[in-house]
Every structure is written in C-alpha cells, then in structure tokens.
Amino acid sequence: MAENDWKSRLGMVYSTDPDFNYATEERQQAELLPPARQQLRVWLDRRQRAGKVVTIVRGFVGPDDALQELARLLKTKCGVGGAAKEGEIIIQGDHRDRVVELLTRSGYGCKKAGS
Numbered sequence: 001m002a003e004n005d006w007k008s009r010l011g012m013v014y015s016t017d018p019d020f021n022y023a024t025e026e027r028q029q030a031e032l033l034p035p036a037r038q039q040l041r042v043w044l045d046r047r048q049r050a051g052k053v054v055t056i057v058r059g060f061v062g063p064d065d066a067l068q069e070l071a072r073l074l075k076t077k078c079g080v081g082g083a084a085k086e087g088e089i090i091i092q093g094d095h096r097d098r099v100v101e102l103l104t105r106s107g108y109g110c111k112k113a114g115s
Helices: 064-078 096-105
Strands: 039-045 054-058 082-085 088-092 109-112
Touching: 039 096, 054 096, 064 082, 064 088, 064 096, 096 109
Parallel strands: 039 109
Antiparallel strands: 039 054, 054 088, 082 088
16 A cells, blocks of 8 residues: 555656566665763744744754654653654744753753744
8 A cells, every 4th residue: 555655646747658566765864863972952942832932942863753752851851732743843932951951861961042
C-alpha cells in the first residue's frame, strides 16, 4: 500500500513507458547529536501571535521524534502547552529562564538569545 501512495507522487508527470518505475526521494533524518554538543538558543517572540509571548528553542539537531520528546519534557516541566515543528520548540508564555535552566540541567548547551 505504501508503494502506491498517490501523495508521494504529487508533481509527477505521466509516463507512457511500461517499464518506468517511479522512485521517491527519501528524506534523510539528521543524526542526533549528544546533548553536550547541541547549541540551542532560547528566544522570546510575540510576532504574529496577537501580542502573546512565546518561548522558542532553536538550533536542535536530530530527528523529529527526539525533538518531540524534548518538547514534551519542556512543556511538562513548565506546565504549559506548545508545539514542536520545523526544528523549533514553541512553549506558550515567557518561560525563557526556566527553559534555559531545564536544558542546562539536562546537559544541553544553550544560551538566551534575542531581547
């Protein structure tokens, strides 16, 4: 069933060659760096969020499931909601100091960034 997934073929031009075999490009997951080698930056942001402040963690190098796991840990420890997508972790509210403390305690290299 996975070989016949039409969504992976979007943008495909029709071929009349009976021996044509369509091959999709596999996305390569980034290798997970150990926490000591990660260089994370913790930002505060309120742009395009109706004036509400969010804490953003950028610079994570690793697969999406590891990013989701780290986001879950931070959201649980801060007691708030958020999301993890496109290599960023978004935590609702101004929790920059707490996030930096949690990350350094977990062994990650991180710094406050922005204003």
